[in-house]
Amino acid sequence: MKKKTGSSDRATQAIDAAVDASIASATKWSGVTREDLEGALMVVMHGQDPVAARNLIEYFHEHVLDPNAPDIDVLLAYIRHAFGRIVEDGKSADVAFGLTPGRGEYEREPHAGRDVAATAYVILLTRNGWTWLDAKGEVANLLFADGKGEGAVDKAYRIYGEALQHAPDPYLLDLLPSGTVLIKRDMST
Structure with a gap:
């Protein structure tokens, strides 16, 4: 049954x-x-x-x-x-809550790593004698095609600059893309 x-x-x-x-x-x-x-x-x-x-x-x-x-x-x-x-x-x-993009926005590739690297590079360059504008331009040239990207570097620095400002140089160097050369400028000569 x-x-x-x-x-x-x-x-x-x-x-x-x-x-x-x-x-x-x-x-x-x-x-x-x-x-x-x-x-x-x-x-x-x-x-x-x-x-x-x-x-x-x-x-x-x-x-x-x-x-x-x-x-x-x-x-x-x-x-x-x-x-x-x-x-x-x-x-x-x-x-x-970040589940969907807002009106006029679109889903973008994650760029937090790039932004942290840009901020770290700007900080390192300014510590080594570069002016803010020169450092920003150098980083934009390194990370963006055709030198476009100074606005993105500005935004990245606004977001991550305070958090990274007091980090030691070796830590910041580890955040840079591999093969990045840190160029020092002696502006006194």
Whole structure:
């Protein structure tokens, strides 16, 4: 005799599937470090990366119920950023949280690495006797075709300059593209 599957059996199967999915998602974010979260937040706040935004949301969805979550300040920074874009800039929630580009914007290749390198190079050049304008032009020539990109170098410096300004030279040199030569200028002669 074939056993009839009742609604309680289906409910049990649904609960088991939900528990399995919950266990799978609980292990998905177990290796995330605070630096990973802060890096993803910087990318979302200063660029268009829906994958990073979605990852932040998934991570915090998983961890927000934990009252001992150590990364709650990163969550609050993310929420403050998004709420500010909604209230002050009139953005939709998807745009504010970085899930979709806003009107007139488009998804761009991630360029945080390039921007950090540009900022580091400008700082190193100015420490070695270059003027701000000359350093900015040199970096734009190195990182952009046809010397176009001084505006991008300006923006990169506005975003990362304060954080890198006091970093030691060896650290900044490690941020440059491989093979980059640091040219010193002695402006006193």
